[in-house]
Amino acid sequence: MKTLLHPAYFPNIATFSIIAHHKVKWEVEDNFQKQTYRNRSYICTDRGKLMLNLPIKHVGSNQGRQQYKNVVIDNSENWQRQHWRTLQTAYRTSPFFEYYEDEIAPLFNQEQSFLLDFNLRAIEVICECLQVPMSIDKTNTYEIQPTDIFDLRHLIDAKKKHQGKLERYTQVFGDRHGFLENMSILDLLFNEGPGTLSYLKNVASNFKK
Numbered sequence: 001m002k003t004l005l006h007p008a009y010f011p012n013i014a015t016f017s018i019i020a021h022h023k024v025k026w027e028v029e030d031n032f033q034k035q036t037y038r039n040r041s042y043i044c045t046d047r048g049k050l051m052l053n054l055p056i057k058h059v060g061s062n063q064g065r066q067q068y069k070n071v072v073i074d075n076s077e078n079w080q081r082q083h084w085r086t087l088q089t090a091y092r093t094s095p096f097f098e099y100y101e102d103e104i105a106p107l108f109n110q111e112q113s114f115l116l117d118f119n120l121r122a123i124e125v126i127c128e129c130l131q132v133p134m135s136i137d138k139t140n141t142y143e144i145q146p147t148d149i150f151d152l153r154h155l156i157d158a159k160k161k162h163q164g165k166l167e168r169y170t171q172v173f174g175d176r177h178g179f180l181e182n183m184s185i186l187d188l189l190f191n192e193g194p195g196t197l198s199y200l201k202n203v204a205s206n207f208k209k
Contacts, residue, residue, distance in 0.1 A: 096193030
C-alpha cells in the first residue's frame with residue numbers, strides 16, 4: 001500500500017524514512033497552511049536548534065485560500081544565499097558535508113519560482129544522494145479521507161511531535177546541546193553519510209502513525 005505525504009522543505013528524518021523505504025504518493029492538491037514543514041526545516045547549529053524558513057508571497061485574504069502548488073517563493077529576501085551560508089557554517093566540520101556539497105549547492109544557486117516544485121526537486125536531490133528512487137506519483141484531487149492508501153499527511157504539521165524515539169547519532173554540536181531529535185534529513189546526511197540509508201530503514205520499520 002502506498003503512503004500519502006506532503007512534500008516538505010528538506011523533510012525531517014521521520015518523514016524521509018517513509019520516502020526512502022515506502023512507495024509514496026505526493027499530495028499536491030491541498031491548500032497551503034501556515035506553521036507547517038511546507039516551508040520550514042530545522043537544523044543543528046552551534047547555538048542549538050535553528051529553523052530555516054523559506055519565504056513565500058502571501059495572497060490577500062479576499063482571494064481566499066491558496067493551493068500549495070500555486071504558492072510562489074519570495075525571492076526578494078535572498079533566502080537562498082542566507083540558507084546556504086547557514087548550512088555551511090553549521091555543517092562544514094561535519095564528516096560528510098564536502099561529500100554531498102556539490103549535489104546540494106545548486107539548489108541554492110538557481111532562483112526558484114514555486115514552493116512545491118522546489119520541495120520536490122530538493123527531495124529528489126537527497127534521493128539521488130542516497131541512491132533511492134524518487135516517487136513521481138501525485139494526487140489528482142484532494143480527499144479528506146482517502147481510501148486504499150496509508151495517510152501520513154499529518155507529518156507536515158510542525159506542531160505535532162514524532163511519536164517514535166529515534167536512535168542517537170553523532171551531531172556536530174552534540175557536546176554542547178545534547179542530541180536534537182528528528183532534525184532535517186540534511187543533518188543526518190551530513191553527519192552519517194552513506195550510513196544514512198541504514199539509519200532511515202530502522203526508523204521506517206519502527207514507524208508509528
